[in-house]
Amino acid sequence: MSQTILQYHGVHAHYGAIHALRGVDLTVNQGEIVTLIGANGAGKSTLMMTLFGKPVASAGKIEYRGDDITRTPTHKISRQGLALVPEGRRIFARMTVLENLQMGGCFSDPQHHAADLQRIFGMFPILEQRLQQRAGTLSGGEQQMLAIGRALMSRPQLLLLDEPSLGLAPLYIKQVFRIIRELNERDGMTILLVEQNAHHALNVAHRGYVLQHGEIVLTGSGEELLASEEVRAAYLEGS
Numbered sequence: 001m002s003q004t005i006l007q008y009h010g011v012h013a014h015y016g017a018i019h020a021l022r023g024v025d026l027t028v029n030q031g032e033i034v035t036l037i038g039a040n041g042a043g044k045s046t047l048m049m050t051l052f053g054k055p056v057a058s059a060g061k062i063e064y065r066g067d068d069i070t071r072t073p074t075h076k077i078s079r080q081g082l083a084l085v086p087e088g089r090r091i092f093a094r095m096t097v098l099e100n101l102q103m104g105g106c107f108s109d110p111q112h113h114a115a116d117l118q119r120i121f122g123m124f125p126i127l128e129q130r131l132q133q134r135a136g137t138l139s140g141g142e143q144q145m146l147a148i149g150r151a152l153m154s155r156p157q158l159l160l161l162d163e164p165s166l167g168l169a170p171l172y173i174k175q176v177f178r179i180i181r182e183l184n185e186r187d188g189m190t191i192l193l194v195e196q197n198a199h200h201a202l203n204v205a206h207r208g209y210v211l212q213h214g215e216i217v218l219t220g221s222g223e224e225l226l227a228s229e230e231v232r233a234a235y236l237e238g239s
């Protein structure tokens with residue numbers, strides 16, 4: 001059996017009086033793409049952000065490669081092989097494309113930077129053409145490529161993607177999911193993918209979880225969830 005990289009045990013999270021996660025159990029094994037789907041406000045981003053202590057889980061435990069990281073400070077987590085591509089991308093708008101990529105590599109060995117940049121340009125040729133352009137002037141799709149490239153510069157063992165297809169044109173959506181599959185198949189990268197685009201996400205994922213009002217209500221392989229009546233009715237109609 002493959003090694004477990006990430007495990008949530010009965011995790012709860014609150015924002016003041018709002019009970020956003022209600023006892024979540026979730027596992028990500030080495031080499032898997034795991035997706036978390038759910039409606040707006042279900043708690044998907046919260047689940048991902050509890051990894052970085054934003055918010056800190058109010059009960060339960062989060063283990064990363066066997067270590068309890070429930071209360072580990074954010075700056076330490078980022079050095080342990082976790083990289084997040086946040087919802088809305090959050091690139092550094094005033095910096096150039098190159099500077100953004102360099103920021104992504106600030107915790108990794110500088111000896112690897114040139115090779116890592118080349119690998120990223122191979123995946124996203126547009127970034128190489130726009131190296132000196134201010135990141136804030138890139139199109140939405142290009143900014144998403146940059147956000148993924150920036151995360152890859154840290155050589156993550158676990159890549160976390162929060163709604164990478166949100167707001168993108170169909171062509172870019174296709175490209176994002178192709179890259180996710182490629183990173184997993186070619187580089188063996190382990191990926192946790194939060195998505196509202198259930199159809200694409202379940203197609204690319206080995207396993208998935210459905211989150212509803214802060215609780216996991218369904219889990220299974222990507223194929224099983226795609227075929228599930230419940231998932232079809234709630235998340236796939238019209239997609």
Ligand code: ATP
Nearest residue numbers: 015018020038039040041042043044045046047196
């Ligand atoms: P979306 O797909 O719309 O991004 P989501 O599934 O990622 O939604 P979360 O953003 O995790 O959902 O939100 C879960 C719940 O917590 C929602 O009710 C939301 O309003 C609430 N919430 C999220 N962030 C905060 C915050 N900073 N302060 C207060 N409430 C919050």
